[in-house]
Amino acid sequence: MQTSQDSSATAKPVPPQPSSSEELSATAPGQLRVIKRNGSVVSYTDDKISVAITKAFLAVEGGNAAASTRIHETVAKLTDQVTATFKRRMPTGGTIHIEEIQDQVELALMRSGEHKIARGYVLYRAARAEERAHNSPVPEKTHPSIRVKRADGSEAPLDLGRLEFIVNEACEGLEDVSAQHVLEEALKSLYNGVSETEINTSLVITARAMVEKEHNYSLVTARLLLDKLRAEALSFLGVAESATQHDMTEYYPKALPVYIEKGIELELISPELRDFDLEALGAALKPECDHQFHYLGLQTLYDRYFIHSNEVRIELPQIFFMRVAMGLAMREENKNERAIEFYNLLSSFDYMSSTPTLFNAGTLRPQLSSCYLTTVPDDLHGIYGAIQDNAMLSKFAGGLGNDWTPVRGLGAYIKGTNGKSQGVVPFLKVVNDTAVAVNQGGKRKGAVCAYLETWHMDIEEFLELRKNTGDDRRRTHDMNTANWIPDLFMKRVFEDGEWTLFSPNNVPDLHDLYGKAFEERYTHYEEMTRRGELKLYKRVKAADLWRKVLSMLFETGHPWITFKDPCNLRSPQQHVGVVHSSNLCTEITLNTNKDEIAVCNLGSVNLAQHIVEGDNGEARLDLAKLEKTIKTAVRMLDNVIDINYYSVPQAQNSNFKHRPVGLGLMGFQDALYKQHIPYSSDDAVEFADRSMEAISYYAIKASSDLAAERGSYQTFDGSLWSRGILPIDSVKLLIEERGADYIEVDQSSTLDWDSLRETVKTQGMRNSNVMAIAPTATIANITGVSQSIEPTYQNLYVKSNLSGEFTVVNPYLVRDLKARGLWDAVMVNDLKYYEGSVQKIDRIPDDLKALYATAFEVEPRWLVDSASRRQKWLDQAQSLNLYIAGASGKKLDITYRMAWYRGLKTTYYLRALAASSTEKSTVNQGSMNKVSSSAPAAEPQAAPVPQACSLDDPDCEACQ
Structure with a gap:
């Protein structure tokens, strides 16, 4: 029952064999090829698979006429399944070992319920393997059996x-x-005749396939990939043809x-980098940090971040x-010491800087900022000027609002x-097409979000x-949209009241008003419509418009729901705009006007790296380390403002005046795992509160200490800061303006805020x-932690990239299952079957x-409660x-009302599973032992929900 693609009984490795004409044709690009046990290569063909499976059936069932039709139909179906598996894995062609084909045949037989046939096939394979082992001499360990091109x-x-x-080096210490x-x-x-590159690829793919059984193989895979990186970069630089990781202590400097x-010389980096003490900086490099990478993180850097020349990575x-x-240190007085610190x-x-900073720091055009916010004026010249600004900002990798x-x-x-x-919509079509046309230097498509207030006539x-x-x-299929909602609208929804739509040229001051001032002016304009003094308006039921917002959000993923009043009433800069x-x-809330395009520079603390074991053996947040991290991080972010390349003058004007930065966090879910705290728990909400309090305290302190060294930003006087009103204090301003009946926010604190004020x-x-x-999707991949404040999407899923498919598994789950003796091959299969969920696995x-x-197993109220605690x-x-x-x-309706009621400023994507889609069906979809090809995009759902920021669809990567 051996597949006829391999008729040789000779075990590998063997002396090199001359290639037949069939073998030579098999090397054409785009084709699937089969590696026989003697090392030769032949074309992959369906007919040989069919013959092998047919023989398996005949050996068990015989060749009677009654069985013939069933055998023929079943063999055709199974052959198609096996071939489809390999074509999905290697859409551009590749090589498959004969054992892999036989593994897939065996798996196909079992999945189809042909257990007797599968058992006979397994026994036959085992017998043939024993025969080959008995007849084949064991080669010398160092004997060169294959020639490399x-x-x-x-x-x-x-x-x-x-x-x-x-390989031994890659497994060292694991x-x-x-x-x-x-x-x-x-x-x-x-x-x-295998190439040097294919040797490394073979090692990487082999180790990568083992990740689902043991998570540490992700580290092994990354270390094997490093061998390729070292050979590529060191050879290009003329430092060495190849090197082991142990050699890098010598070669990195x-x-x-x-x-x-x-x-x-290649005009890829700034000549200013030559002015550093390169000997001292080289000595500061830490080769051992290479071992921190998981495969996905290192592959991401290689594919997208490392500087290259003619597709050869030189980093x-x-x-x-x-x-x-x-x-980031080139403007520092003691730049060598600061560079080493950074x-x-x-x-x-x-800590990790955002993607634009990682892309462009130290280059000839250091566009390091992440986000740009603009206001579009109501005249044709201004509208198209704003679209041109979009194009220029997008060209250099900026995300736009x-x-x-x-x-x-x-x-x-x-x-x-x-x-x-003709209203707003025709212009938004132009914005959409501009985002597609200006594709950020070829690295990714342009990314923009349009905001419109809920009272606008075109809403x-x-x-x-x-x-x-x-x-x-x-x-506009290629851009994002968001509804900028005033509190008064939400009150009308709660009260089941009416809502009036206006054209902004008739009510121009509403755009700049918020809180009670907005409410007074808005009701004044409504009275004008009743008196006939305003002719262009439309009256609707607030609840009907709210339902339409939610309906569109569920159906299309847009518009995102964001709240105007908390963003303004709690803004430190309300005195100047x-x-x-x-x-x-949806995380940046900065002032904009015709002269100022708001800019924000982002970076994220890796919260998981700041969880340590306390004296009592329990994990805790290391506040001393967190303070040290944040002090350096805020300095790095502030440096971005002075070094940054500004493609439009309004952005430079705004950034130099106000100097805003955005320090965030990632690895929140990892931090919970390390403390054994479920996301759906009061303890998780409390940790969200206390961890964000610490980050807020140390970030504000770091910026204030930096002001003592470098001076305050230009518009500090009159700000909430200057009045001793910190973010935690501004919650009271929101409560006073909105009214206590419409908001509930925890205001507890634990640190010494009085002295900081x-x-x-x-x-x-x-x-x-x-x-x-x-969101941090990409930089979280690089550092190997969960994205931002997200709960885990799946505990086990399959990821796709240019190199093929590979399994990502939750290492904390593996750790805990191992500790209880529950991690085995059956558990892996169960996790695959239940698409990464543990809820239906009885043994757990x-x-x-x-x-x-x-x-999707975390009730949304826990997400909102934790977000509310952070927002304060x-x-x-x-x-x-x-x-x-x-x-x-x-x-x-309940979830988004709750988000507003809990004082949130904004929300982002909705990930919705319809009630009819939550039951798993594997028979019709053929998804047994298979999970989604990438998280979090491929869940079954009644309505299409757009993919989150991710490596596969990085629309929002500017924020990462």
């Missing part, structure tokens, strides 16, 4: 000794991994100055971090032409911009705004089911995704 076309024997050393197993499996994929000179991980550190923070994974509320609505009078306006059509039906000329919108990811009033603040929690204890509940400490906002299982209109 080098880049220059020459050939040399495969260096098995080095291969073994690299538990429950086997270097021998990796080596043996990788050798099955090698063949005569040598490589740094060569890299700097080469990068300057290595520690050189990459040092380049970023040098780029490098130590980045390379430790205690546009306030479109000032632009007059459909049917409004245009004095200059004596005509009527109903605005809500439908992302629909897949209707006039496509009035649809108004917050008219948030940004691309006095410090801020005395020393000032270096930055108008200090905190904002961004209830406490672990609570701890490892996934995003934040001077800006947070990117809050809401996950709702069994979604219905009522459930959405």
Whole structure:
């Protein structure tokens, strides 16, 4: 019953064999190829699979006529399944070992319920393996059995000794991994004439396939990938042809100055980096930090971040971090010491700068800022000027938030032409197409979010911009939208009252008003409509419009729901302007006007890295380490403002005046796991409160101390800071304006805020705004922790990238299951079957089911409660995704009302599973032993929900 693609009984490795014409044709790109046990390569063909499966059936059932039809149909179906598996894994072609094909045949038989056939097939394979082992001599360990084709076309024997050393080195210090197993499996994929690159690929793919059984193989895979990176970069720089990780203690210091000179010569990095003490900085590099990477993190850096020349990466991980550190330290007086300080923070994974900073620090055009917020004026010249600003900002990797509320609505009078306006929507179509056209230097498509206030005449059509039906000329499929909601609208919803829509050219002051002032003016305009003094308006039921907002949000994922009044009433900068919108990811709340494009610079504390074991053996937050991290992080963020490249003058004007930064966090879920705290618990809400309080306290202190050294920002006088009103105090301002009946926010605190208030009033603040929690999807991948404040999406899922599919598994779950003797192959299969959920696996204890509940298993109230506790400490906002299982209109209504009632400033994506979609169906979908191809995009749902910020769809990467 052996598959006929392998008729040889000779075991690998063997002396090199001459290639047949069939073998030569098999090497064409885009084709699937089969590696036989003798190392030769042949084309993959369906017919040989069919023959093998047919033989298996005939051996068990015989060849009678009654069975013939069933066998034929079943064999065809199983053959298609096996072939489809390999084509999905390797859509651009590749090599498969004969054993992998037989494994898939065996698996297909079992999944189809053909257990007798599968059993016979397994026994036959075992017998043939024993026969081959008995007849084949064991080769010498160092015997070169395969010839390797080098880049220059020459050939040399495969260096098995080095291969073994690299694999052993990759497994060094790790538990429950086997270097021998990796080596043996990788050798099955090698063949005569294999290239040097394919050898590393074989090692990486082999180790990567083992991750689902043992999470530490993710570290092994990353270390094996490093071998490729070292060879690529060190060879290009002329430092060494190849190197082991142990060699990097010698080679990293040598490589740094060569890299700097080469990068300057190629016009890839700034000549200013030459002015550093490169010997001292080289000596400060820490090769051991390379071992922190998991595979996904290192592959992400390689694919997207490392500087390259003609697709050859010339950076290595520690050189990459040092380049970023040098780029952020180049204006410091003691820049060498600061560069080392910044490098130590980045390379430790205690803190990570946002993607634009990682991309561009130290380069010739250091566009380091993440987010830009603009207000679009109500005139044609201003509108197209704003669209041009969008293009220029997008070109250099900025994420955009546009306030479109000032632009007059459909049917409004245009004095200059004596005509009527077409409203906001046609211009938004132009914005959408501009975002597509200006694709951020080819790195990703442009990303923009349009904001509109709920009283705008065009709000109903605005809500439908992302629909897949209707006039496509009035649809924007490639941009995001957000509803900028005043408190008065929410009060009318609660009271089941009426709501009036206006064109902003008739009510121009509403745009700049909030709180009680807005309410008074808005009701005044409503009275004018009743007296006939305002002709262009529309009256609707507030509850009906609210239902439409929620309906569109569920159907299209837009508009995001954001709240105007808390953003303004709690803004430290209300003395010099108004917050008219948030940004691309809803965490930035800064003033905008025709002369100022708000800019924010982001970075995130890795909360998981600050959880330590206390004296009593229980995990706790290390406040001393957190304070040290934040002090350096805030300095790095402040430096961005002076170093940054500004593509439009309004952005530089705003940033130099106010100097806002946005320090956030990631790894919140990891921090809970380390403390064994379930996300759905009062303890988690309390930890959200206390951890954010500490971050807020140390961030404000760091900015104030920086002001003592460098001076306060220009518009400090008159700010809430200057009056001793800190973010926790501004909650009272919101309560007073909104009314206590419409808000409930915990106001407890534990730290010495009185002394900090006095410090801020005395020393000032270096930055108008200090905190904002961004999505962090990509930088969280780099550091190997959970995104931002997100709950775990799945405990086990399959991720896809350019190199194929690989499994991502929750290491904390594996840790706890191992501790209880529950981690085995059956558990892996159960997790696959239940798509990463532990709730239906009977063997798992209830406490672990609570701890490892996934995003849709966490009631949304816990997400909102934790967000409310964080929001009271934040001077800006947070990117809050809401996950709702069994979604219905009522459930959405309750959740978003609760978000407003709890004092949140903004919300982000809605992740909704309809009630009809929560039951798992594996038979019809063929999803047994299979999980979604990427998280969190592929869950079953009644309505399409757009993908979150992720490596696969990084619309929001500017915020990461």
